[in-house]
Amino acid sequence: MRKYAxxxxxxxxxxxxxxxAHPEVVKAMQSYYSNAFGNSSSIHSYGQETREAIxxxxxxxxxxINARSxxxxxxxxxxxxxxLALKGIAYTSKDRGNHIITSSIEHHAVMETCDFLKEQxxxxxxxxxxxxxxxxxxDVKKAITDKTILISIMHANNEVGTIQPIAEIGKLARExxxxxxxDAVQTVGHIPVDVNEIRADLLSTSAHKLYGPxxxxxxxxxxxxxxxxxxxxxxxENRRRAGTHNTPAIVGFGKAAELAQKELQHESKxxxxxxNKLINGLxxxxxxxxxxxxxTKRLPNNANIRVDFVEGEAMLLSLDLxxxxxxxxxxxxxxxxxxxxxxxxxxxxxxxxxxxxxLSLGRETTEEDIGRVLEVLPQxxxxxxxxxxxxxxxMQEKTNA
Amino acid sequence: MPNIWHQYSEKxxxxxENPHNVGEMENPDGIGHVGNPMxxxxxxxxxxxxxxxxxxxxxKTFGCGAAIATSSMVTxxxxxxxxxxxxxxxxxxxxxxxxxxxxxxxxxxxxAEEALRSAINDYLNKSKKED
Numbered sequence: 001m002r003k004y005a006x007x008x009x010x011x012x013x014x015x016x017x018x019x020x021a022h023p024e025v026v027k028a029m030q031s032y033y034s035n036a037f038g039n040s041s042s043i044h045s046y047g048q049e050t051r052e053a054i055x056x057x058x059x060x061x062x063x064x065i066n067a068r069s070x071x072x073x074x075x076x077x078x079x080x081x082x083x084l085a086l087k088g089i090a091y092t093s094k095d096r097g098n099h100i101i102t103s104s105i106e107h108h109a110v111m112e113t114c115d116f117l118k119e120q121x122x123x124x125x126x127x128x129x130x131x132x133x134x135x136x137x138x139d140v141k142k143a144i145t146d147k148t149i150l151i152s153i154m155h156a157n158n159e160v161g162t163i164q165p166i167a168e169i170g171k172l173a174r175e176x177x178x179x180x181x182x183d184a185v186q187t188v189g190h191i192p193v194d195v196n197e198i199r200a201d202l203l204s205t206s207a208h209k210l211y212g213p214x215x216x217x218x219x220x221x222x223x224x225x226x227x228x229x230x231x232x233x234x235x236x237e238n239r240r241r242a243g244t245h246n247t248p249a250i251v252g253f254g255k256a257a258e259l260a261q262k263e264l265q266h267e268s269k270x271x272x273x274x275x276n277k278l279i280n281g282l283x284x285x286x287x288x289x290x291x292x293x294x295x296t297k298r299l300p301n302n303a304n305i306r307v308d309f310v311e312g313e314a315m316l317l318s319l320d321l322x323x324x325x326x327x328x329x330x331x332x333x334x335x336x337x338x339x340x341x342x343x344x345x346x347x348x349x350x351x352x353x354x355x356x357x358x359l360s361l362g363r364e365t366t367e368e369d370i371g372r373v374l375e376v377l378p379q380x381x382x383x384x385x386x387x388x389x390x391x392x393x394x395m396q397e398k399t400n401a
Numbered sequence: 402m403p404n405i406w407h408q409y410s411e412k413x414x415x416x417x418e419n420p421h422n423v424g425e426m427e428n429p430d431g432i433g434h435v436g437n438p439m440x441x442x443x444x445x446x447x448x449x450x451x452x453x454x455x456x457x458x459x460x461k462t463f464g465c466g467a468a469i470a471t472s473s474m475v476t477x478x479x480x481x482x483x484x485x486x487x488x489x490x491x492x493x494x495x496x497x498x499x500x501x502x503x504x505x506x507x508x509x510x511x512x513a514e515e516a517l518r519s520a521i522n523d524y525l526n527k528s529k530k531e532d
Contacts, residue, residue: 309463310463311441311442311464311465311468313441313465313466314417314464314465314466314468314469317417317465317466321418338439339441349438350438350439350440350441351438351441351443351463354438354441386423386424387420387423387461387462387469388461388462388463389434389443389444389445389461389462389463390443390463
């Protein structure tokens with residue numbers, strides 16, 4: 001691995017990918033590795049104490065989304081939660097129907113699970129999004145057939161940050177007596193999520209996106225909803241998810257959920273203001289920078305920008321050399337070289353998708369960090385634009401027009 | 402997305418951070434224009450030829466770190482070569498000169514080779530017309 005050429009404070013702006021565990025979370029987890037290490041299925045006192053710790057954590061996770069404890073199934077993360085929701089409902093409801101409605105901007109955990117189910121004989125309808133990445137609930141409604149068993153629409157998009165009108169979608173699903181699942185991995189702990197308000201029957205969440213540990217997540221399953229287990233071999237989670245509990249991680253998730261509930265309002269306000277400063281600052285300094293996603297219906301911490309005439313990986317690499325960590329919609333490093341399906345779904349041309357950057361802020365982001373990005377990124381863009389064959393012709397075209 | 406640049410050699414990083422021969426050329430003898438926006442790389446390569454020898458080469462590239470580094474390297478390699486010798490420069494040779502490229506980035510070296518060939522062919526076509 002290449003060492004950083006210059007010594008400097010590193011700036012992490014990729015909180016949408018993952019967050020650092022909160023020190024209190026780490027502290028809460030510690031004693032469950034070596035002191036209270038019992039198997040929660042054991043009857044003796046060692047088992048008893050981990051069982052209790054898991055149930056306390058379950059209450060905290062449930063409280064964060066206004067659910068009941070017994071409606072929480074702990075999983076290994078968001079991906080498993082999505083897999084369990086889709087496959088679990090598909091298997092359970094296959095006698096009722098074989099049709100699932102989803103969207104064109106879902107996370108791979110939903111998208112590829114739908115691809116798998118398609119191979120198994122299910123029919124998948126992908127509703128489109130507009131240029132802001134917004135789904136029109138009417139499109140969902142129109143896609144419903146008498147064979148529809150599940151609607152799965154994400155709460156907020158991981159790349160462009162657009163927040164979907166899921167309360168409306170939940171309402172129409174309920175009216176049509178169809179189960180509604182939402183992948184809320186990007187929203188739980190960051191904006192208010194209430195399973196009753198959005199009328200979700202299933203909801204996926206992940207601990208490491210909200211300052212909890214990696215390797216743990218949860219699927220909310222509304223009381224009375226039948227779901228087929230993916231993992232067999234134990235009685236854990238009411239036989240809906242076999243496997244010895246990952247007690248330290250579950251305890252950490254509980255702590256993270258508790259902290260998130262306390263800090264959510266303040267944090268979302270703070271991040272929205274920093275985020276806007278970043279976007280406005282860049283647009284003020286640099287020409288031909290555009291915001292991807294919705295201007296207001298977006299995650300507080302998400303800035304996804306299109307920097308015309310420059311390729312994303314080159315910007316990412318240049319920023320990384322300055323100690324600034326971000327992410328890009330360019331797929332110059334992936335084997336198929338295709339840009340992100342989300343960016344193409346909102347109507348970006350391939351070169352525009354390759355020119356997109358995602359900067360996602362978090363709890364530890366400071367005014368100074370944003371100031372440093374505003375100082376460094378425009379220089380990087382200028383350097384790369386001077387090298388780009390697209391710069392001159394496009395700028396001329398725009399001037400002539 | 403994997404952190405691909407941690408697989409980049411020092412040489413690739415050098416050429417990415419300080420690329421050689423960047424820019425356009427006034428009245429070049431040959432221009433190569435290759436790549437497409439779909440795969441995220443576009444290269445323009447310009448050459449000046451005197452007495453069958455490439456005396457100068459410049460480039461402009463829209464692309465990732467490897468695309469910029471291979472553009473820089475190929476324009477270095479071609480200088481001082483005869484047109485015939487320059488046509489023999491392969492993508493492998495460009496990658497090797499950079500101390501190797503990660504497998505998923507080999508297409509960038511292919512693009513560099515194509516850009517060079519396209520510039521030379523442009524030169525050859527133009528000189529035929531003048532004859």
